[in-house]
Amino acid sequence: MSITIEPTVRVETRRQPIPPRERLEPIFEVEGLDAIYGAKAAIKDVSMEVYKNLVTAIIGPSGCGKSTYIRCFNRMNDLIPTFRQTGTIRYHGQDICASNIDPVAVRRNIGMVFQRPNPFPKSIYDNVAWGCRVLGMKEDLDARVERALTQAALWDEVKDRLKASGLSLSGGQQQRLCIARAIAVEPDVVLMDEPASALDPIATQAIEQLMHQLKSQYTFVIVTHNMQQAARVADMTAFFSISQGGEGERYGELIEYDATEKIFTAPSDKRTEDYVTGRFG
Amino acid sequence: MSTQDLTGPGLRLDHLPRRKRVNRTMEGLAWLAAAIAIAILGVVVYSVGQRGWSELNLNLITKQPINFSLTNAPQGLSNAFAGTIVIVGIAMLMALPAGILVAVYVNEFAPAPIRSVITLVIDVLAGVPAIVIGIFVFVLLVVGSGQSGLKGSFSLAILMLPFVARTTIEVLALVPNALREASLALGVPRWRTTLSIVLPRAIGGILTGTVLAVARVAGETAPLLFTSSVVGVQTDWNPAHALQTIPVAIFELSESPDPKDHARAWAAGFVLLIFILFASLTARWLATRNARKLAGR
Numbered sequence: 213m214s215i216t217i218e219p220t221v222r223v224e225t226r227r228q229p230i231p232p233r234e235r236l237e238p239i240f241e242v243e244g245l246d247a248i249y250g251a252k253a254a255i256k257d258v259s260m261e262v263y264k265n266l267v268t269a270i271i272g273p274s275g276c277g278k279s280t281y282i283r284c285f286n287r288m289n290d291l292i293p294t295f296r297q298t299g300t301i302r303y304h305g306q307d308i309c310a311s312n313i314d315p316v317a318v319r320r321n322i323g324m325v326f327q328r329p330n331p332f333p334k335s336i337y338d339n340v341a342w343g344c345r346v347l348g349m350k351e352d353l354d355a356r357v358e359r360a361l362t363q364a365a366l367w368d369e370v371k372d373r374l375k376a377s378g379l380s381l382s383g384g385q386q387q388r389l390c391i392a393r394a395i396a397v398e399p400d401v402v403l404m405d406e407p408a409s410a411l412d413p414i415a416t417q418a419i420e421q422l423m424h425q426l427k428s429q430y431t432f433v434i435v436t437h438n439m440q441q442a443a444r445v446a447d448m449t450a451f452f453s454i455s456q457g458g459e460g461e462r463y464g465e466l467i468e469y470d471a472t473e474k475i476f477t478a479p480s481d482k483r484t485e486d487y488v489t490g491r492f493g
Numbered sequence: 494m495s496t497q498d499l500t501g502p503g504l505r506l507d508h509l510p511r512r513k514r515v516n517r518t519m520e521g522l523a524w525l526a527a528a529i530a531i532a533i534l535g536v537v538v539y540s541v542g543q544r545g546w547s548e549l550n551l552n553l554i555t556k557q558p559i560n561f562s563l564t565n566a567p568q569g570l571s572n573a574f575a576g577t578i579v580i581v582g583i584a585m586l587m588a589l590p591a592g593i594l595v596a597v598y599v600n601e602f603a604p605a606p607i608r609s610v611i612t613l614v615i616d617v618l619a620g621v622p623a624i625v626i627g628i629f630v631f632v633l634l635v636v637g638s639g640q641s642g643l644k645g646s647f648s649l650a651i652l653m654l655p656f657v658a659r660t661t662i663e664v665l666a667l668v669p670n671a672l673r674e675a676s677l678a679l680g681v682p683r684w685r686t687t688l689s690i691v692l693p694r695a696i697g698g699i700l701t702g703t704v705l706a707v708a709r710v711a712g713e714t715a716p717l718l719f720t721s722s723v724v725g726v727q728t729d730w731n732p733a734h735a736l737q738t739i740p741v742a743i744f745e746l747s748e749s750p751d752p753k754d755h756a757r758a759w760a761a762g763f764v765l766l767i768f769i770l771f772a773s774l775t776a777r778w779l780a781t782r783n784a785r786k787l788a789g790r
């Protein structure tokens with residue numbers, strides 16, 4: 213493999229053009245979302261739509277609230293005692309934070325892959341099969357596990373040692389195992405929070421290919437601070453930045469949300485342009 | 494072993510000799526403390542073993558005691574061994590699930606204020622003297638209806654509970670949140686996550702805590718004097734009856750005029766000591782084995 217250092221981000225051209233906005237089906241509609249830890253707002257007033265069967269990237273500098281934001285989509289922040297949010301996130305038209313909604317049901321449909329690989333201390337096979345078993349998807353389990361591992365581009369590497377511990381795999385393999393685990397239970401949406409930040413280029417490429425192949429079945433939302441990656445995989449890109457409020461308050465804000473092509477070649481906000489051209493890290 | 498000091502222009506060597514001296518002194522003191530602890534243990538094991546040596550044989554655990562024995566017929570403390578096994582075993586069956594449930598509630602479900610209240614209660618309970626627990630169970634359960642092994646188990650279970658709960662809380666807190674998140678993100682309910690992901694990961698630590706708690710209460714005397722001490726010489730495995738136990742037997746034999754009884758008390762004490770030593774080693778072994786397994790090796 214040869215390494216080339218690209219001076220600017222080059223947007224891939226072989227990506228298929230996105231259909232016009234009115235033909236896109238919104239899967240999430242976010243309106244006026246504030247996410248707050250204790251008394252400190254992490255993100256403020258975010259409104260955007262996430263479209264079905266597209267890959268949506270969330271980019272922005274470290275600390276701008278990307279992780280906080282993506283964890284709002286499957287109510288993962290419920291686990292943090294000091295966390296609260298205002299505004300609404302509608303998923304297929306339903307407010308996921310409404311009092312009659314069970315967060316377990318939300319997470320059943322909206323899976324997540326975390327920044328650091330977190331396989332269960334179980335065998336490779338059971339890492340994938342356990343969730344299916346618990347959720348009652350017991351028929352043809354072997355085939356289901358094989359399919360998920362194949363989709364995650366891991367099957368060939370592990371098919372001879374499915375009984376080995378998931379923890380015995382390398383970091384990149386562990387992350388692909390976590391992806392297999394997430395897609396084996398057939399969610400509707402897969403959220404990924406910097407899935408490739410600890411991976412080598414080959415494993416990263418495998419994950420990106422996986423998203424290309426699977427986006428006809430799933431909707432992906434991916435946080436990344438690697439702009440090349442956003443440019444390669446995403447159809448839509450949301451750029452977040454840190455804004456200063458009164459009294460020195462700092463919070464994350466959605467600056468611009470558009471087709472990836474547009475964000476990287478003709479951004480309409482100066483801050484986006486500075487960020488994607490590398491003038492601001 | 495001596496090391497060559499770094500020398501050279503611009504190197505910072507302020508107070509180096511003094512720091513070295515302090516270091517050596519502290520190291521020496523720590524070593525001395527460790528040596529004293531080991532020596533004390535050695536002396537205790539040796540003197541107990543030596544005094545009980547004459548009675549330290551298979552008869553000790555297979556033969557019953559004989560009241561007012563005028564002959565040299567072999568006797569032992571089989572009734573006490575049976576009673577201790579039954580009473581401590583049942584105490585463990587009571588304390589283990591209760592302690593684990595308390596810990597799971599505290600660590601996985603309770604809101605922060607309730608959590609700190611329960612933790613405090615557990616700490617206080619751990620500090621309550623055994624004799625107070627004994628008299629409490631005596632007034633609550635024994636007065637009016639008599640003693641039984643089960644009531645003895647209950648009092649020992651109260652003593653074990655805070656230990657099991659404490660260690661379980663500690664090991665549950667060590668289970669990385671990333672694992673809980675991994676399971677919850679699949680759409681698995683909280684209770685199932687706790688049962689299938691969190692607890693198995695903590696099981697080694699829970700077992701270690703349990704073994705240590707068992708070792709601790711196996712030698713408890715005071716609560717059993719109140720709840721299970723009016724006993725005969727028959728070997729009895731029925732927890733509905735008052736059962737003899739090793740610590741109570743030691744206490745009683747020590748008041749006997751017959752030196753052979755004293756030797757038997759020492760021998761029983763020796764067996765108890767070895768059991769506790771063995772239990773601690775098992776706990777240690779479980780802990781390391783578990784750590785190794787969790788590291789994926």
Ligand SMILES: Nc1ncnc2c1ncn2[C@@H]1O[C@H](COP(=O)(O)OP(=O)(O)O)[C@@H](O)[C@H]1O
Nearest residue numbers: 249254273274275276277278279280281292294
């Ligand atoms: N559990 C938490 N408790 C309090 N503050 C938090 C917590 N997690 C994140 N934050 C704060 O929220 C802000 C956004 O963090 P995060 O969402 O992790 O940003 P990013 O993923 O973009 O780097 C940061 O200022 C961070 O300190």
Ligand SMILES: [Mg+2]
Nearest residue numbers: 278279280406
């Ligand atoms: Mg982050």
